[in-house]
Amino acid sequence: MSGEASLDLRLPIGGLFAVLGVMLAGYGLATASNTEMYVKSAGLNINLIWGVVMFVTGLVFLFLARRGARTT
Amino acid sequence: MDPVLTHLTAIDYAVMAMYFVFVLGIGFALRRSTKTSSDFFQSGRSLPPWVTGLAFLSANLGAQEVIGMGASGAKYGIATAHFYWIGAIPAMVFVALFMMPFYYGSRARSVPEYLKLRFDEKTRTLNALSFAAMTIFSSGISMYAMGKLFNLLLGWSFDVSVLVSAVIVLAYVFAGGLTSAIYNEVLQFFMIAFGFAPLVFLGLKQVGGWSGLTARLSEAAIGNGQAAGAYTHAWQGMTSASTNPLGVEWFGLVMGLGFVLSFGYWCTDFLVVQRAMAADSMIAARRTPLIAAVPKMFFPFLVILPGMIALALTGTAGGIIPAKMNAAGQPMLDAAGKVVMDFDLATPMLLIKLFPEGMLGLGLTALLASFMSGMAGNVTAFNTVWTYDIYQSHIKKGASDEHYLWMGRAATVGGIALSIAAAYVAGAFNNIMEVLQLVFAFVNAPLFATFALGMFWKRATGHGAFWGLAAGMSGAMLHHGLTLPRGSVPGIKGGFFGLLHTYPSEMAQTFWTAIVAFMTCVIVSIVISLATKPRPDMELKGLVYSLTEKPVDSGIPFFKRPLTFALAVLAMTALLNIIFL
The missing domain is CATH 1.20.1730.10 (Sodium/glucose cotransporter)
Incomplete structure (x- = not known):
């Protein structure tokens, strides 16, 4: 048994969510004036809203990974 | 369109x-x-x-x-x-x-x-x-x-x-x-x-x-x-x-x-x-x-x-x-x-x-x-x-x-x-896949019986397990072959051995096939286990519930x-x- 896995899974999860969050939120901002596009999502700019949610989630994972790396 | x-x-x-x-x-x-x-x-x-x-x-x-x-x-x-x-x-x-x-x-x-x-x-x-x-x-x-x-x-x-x-x-x-x-x-x-x-x-x-x-x-x-x-x-x-x-x-x-x-x-x-x-x-x-x-x-x-x-x-x-x-x-x-x-x-x-x-x-x-x-x-x-x-x-x-x-x-x-x-x-070949799916359903249906008997009954033997599994699979096939969901024709949906019972839906038939397979496997495993030589307790340590130390969580x-x-x-x-x- 080689023991410890070499990669903390929280890093790629956090990284992916942070990047996707920035992409979606950025796209949401760029298309914010396009009301026609957001008719299907009940008038909500779901790209911006969900992009921010994913970005924050990503940061939480990255923070947990960093804290984990410090304690061990 | x-x-x-x-x-x-x-x-x-x-x-x-x-x-x-x-x-x-x-x-x-x-x-x-x-x-x-x-x-x-x-x-x-x-x-x-x-x-x-x-x-x-x-x-x-x-x-x-x-x-x-x-x-x-x-x-x-x-x-x-x-x-x-x-x-x-x-x-x-x-x-x-x-x-x-x-x-x-x-x-x-x-x-x-x-x-x-x-x-x-x-x-x-x-x-x-x-x-x-x-x-x-x-x-x-x-x-x-x-x-x-x-x-x-x-x-x-x-x-x-x-x-x-x-x-x-x-x-x-x-x-x-x-x-x-x-x-x-x-x-x-x-x-x-x-x-x-x-x-x-x-x-x-x-x-x-x-x-x-x-x-x-x-x-x-x-x-x-x-x-x-x-x-x-x-x-x-x-x-x-x-x-x-x-x-x-x-x-x-x-x-x-x-x-x-x-x-x-x-x-x-x-x-x-x-x-x-x-x-x-x-x-x-x-x-x-x-x-x-x-x-x-x-x-x-x-x-x-x-x-x-x-x-x-x-x-x-x-x-x-x-x-x-x-x-x-x-x-x-x-x-x-x-x-x-x-x-x-x-x-x-x-x-x-x-x-x-x-x-x-x-x-x-x-x-x-x-x-x-x-x-x-x-x-x-x-x-x-x-x-x-x-x-x-x-x-x-x-x-x-x-x-x-x-x-x-x-x-x-x-x-x-x-x-x-x-x-x-x-x-x-859509049909081949349907047949295979059915075969796997038969194979899986009795499995839990074998594991449950193996883990909780130290008297269960290898011959009992093997033939119980085989009988359970056959039981599943037999049940499926003798029943049909309402409104279906004999064939892949069942009834290929004859028709004894009609279920109100395919789901009901599937669930009852599983129940029959399980019961068959349990009964055959028990009968054959009792007729064959058990393994000594020593060899079953860590494998059977009654012979294994329980994890202590105190x-x-x-x-x-x-x-x-x-x-x-x-x-x-x-x-x-x-x-x-």
């Missing part, structure tokens, strides 16, 4: 590409730490329980599940949640408390290997061969479904999507083995959760919340000849098969689905058990299924609700769920002249209708992710069973660890090649013990059933 249902834009493709960069990156990063066969097949037994727990859940959460549960939600309503609350949670609690100590505590590296330690070589081989065939078949079906769906939605070429996804799965499993598959399953879990939560949110907003959904669905229920609340109450009309949308009475549901089928799957299927066996300690392995059970009980809201919302938004003037087309391109009609809906498209179509570009990319990536992790899960279970239970025990014993690691990688390539072949067979604060956790899980599940009574 445009043959393709929607088009993606640059942002959608960018989201998708970014996901695959991370998927491949994980495989690449793990490549260096995958040095021994234990690393490759068992993750070196080093993963924390939250990782194995989410992978335990996610390995089962293939796209067929996401799409199939959406389809059932549109067809049966919230009663579909029985597949979670009755058909999964109790079994997950049971495997955690009572079976994990044997799987993790014995020296077994796979579920078939446990059968070898407890019973004998022939029982293991029977289980290993049928399991290996089944994994290839499932991963092939998964590829086929993916290729077909993305062709229909986006016009992607079937060949290209099958090959590209196969190569990606191959790359990361080949590099990082089980750890790589597990990490990607956890990543996929979060993608599904974050891709579908906004879908349900927007969907509920469109139909006017839960009360709006209830109102619309009671109209739909009455239109389909059901009671008004049939689609929004899980237990309404369950006393008789003819008064609920599932067409099953409560006893068949609880015994067939809740006991035989669900315990057979969650407690003996190496695909899920392998995830728990990769945990870093006994207590972590016992917590794995319990951690999985918590999100599992809430998954109906993510995967079944989209189907129900799609149905609610499908009015008479055409809506979300399209009609099923016949070969001539005309909508199919049922016996009553009503249009037959293609329920499998309920969830994908809802994604397309509610998500603007950007989010659409995220939702479709989540779907793609679940197809691929379904493949990877099957491939990792296959390469382990092939290498340890078939190759090492029958073809080449006593080779070096390096050799088995090499074999595992070769089996990964071989397994994926066979899956691709299975995907094309599925496309060319050193752990009571709220951290698996038993406390398990009771909390069961209480929460009971509460959900009461809320949606």
Whole structure:
């Protein structure tokens, strides 16, 4: 048994969510004036809203990974 | 009409590409730490329980599940949640408390290997061969479904999507083995959760919340000849098969689905058990299924609700769920002249209708992710069973660890090649796949009886187990061959040996087939075990409940013990059933 896995899974999860969050939120901002596009999502700019949610989630994972790396 | 249902834009493709960069990156990063066969097949037994727990859940959460549960939600309503609350949670609690100590505590590296330690070589081989065939078949079906769906939605070429996804799965499993598959399953879990939560949110907003959904669905229920609340109450009309949308009475549901089928799957299927066996300690392995059970009980809201919302938004003037087309391109009609809906498209179509570009990319990536992790899960279970239970025990014993690691990688390539072949067979010969599916249903039905007797009755013998299994499988086939669901003709649906009984629905027939297989297996195993020579107690230490030291949890604060956790899980599940009574 080689023991410890070499990669903390929280890093790629956090990284992916942070990047996707920035992409979606950025796209949401760029298309914010396009009301026609957001008719299907009940008038909500779901790209911006969900992009921010994913970005924050990503940061939480990255923070947990960093804290984990410090304690061990 | 445009043959393709929607088009993606640059942002959608960018989201998708970014996901695959991370998927491949994980495989690449793990490549260096995958040095021994234990690393490759068992993750070196080093993963924390939250990782194995989410992978335990996610390995089962293939796209067929996401799409199939959406389809059932549109067809049966919230009663579909029985597949979670009755058909999964109790079994997950049971495997955690009572079976994990044997799987993790014995020296077994796979579920078939446990059968070898407890019973004998022939029982293991029977289980290993049928399991290996089944994994290839499932991963092939998964590829086929993916290729077909993305062709229909986006016009992607079937060949290209099958090959590209196969190569990606191959790359990361080949590099990082089980750890790589597990990490990607956890990543996929979060993608599904974050891709579908906004879908349900927007969907509920469109139909006017839960009360709006209830109102619309009671109209739909009455239109389909059901009671008004049939689609929004899980237990309404369950006393008789003819008064609920599932067409099953409560006893068949609880015994067939809740006991035989669900315990057979969650407690003996190496695909899920392998995830728990990769945990870093006994207590972590016992917590794995319990951690999985918590999100599992809430998954109906993510995967079944989209189907129900799609149905609610499908009015008479055409809506979300399209009609099923016949070969001539005309909508199919049922016996009553009503249009037959293609329920499998309920969830994908809802994604397309509610998500603007950007989010659409995220939702479709989540779907793609679940197809691929379904493949990877099957491939990792296959390469382990092939290498340890078939190759090492029958073809080449006593080779070096390096050799088995090499074999595992070769089996990964071989397994994926066979899956691709299975995907094309599925496309060319629909009937073969239906027959195979049926055969596997027969093979699986009695499994839990064998494991339960093996673990809790020390008198059970290898001969008893083997012949009990064989008899259970035959019993399942015999029952299926002698019964039919109402309105079907003899053939694949049953009745090929004659007709003794007609069930109100296919689901009822399936559940009762499982019950018959289980009972046959129990009786034959007991009779033959009593007639054959038992193994001495000494040899069964660590393999049978009464001869194994119980894990001692008194050193752990009571709220951290698996038993406390398990009771909390069961209480929460009971509460959900009461809320949606």
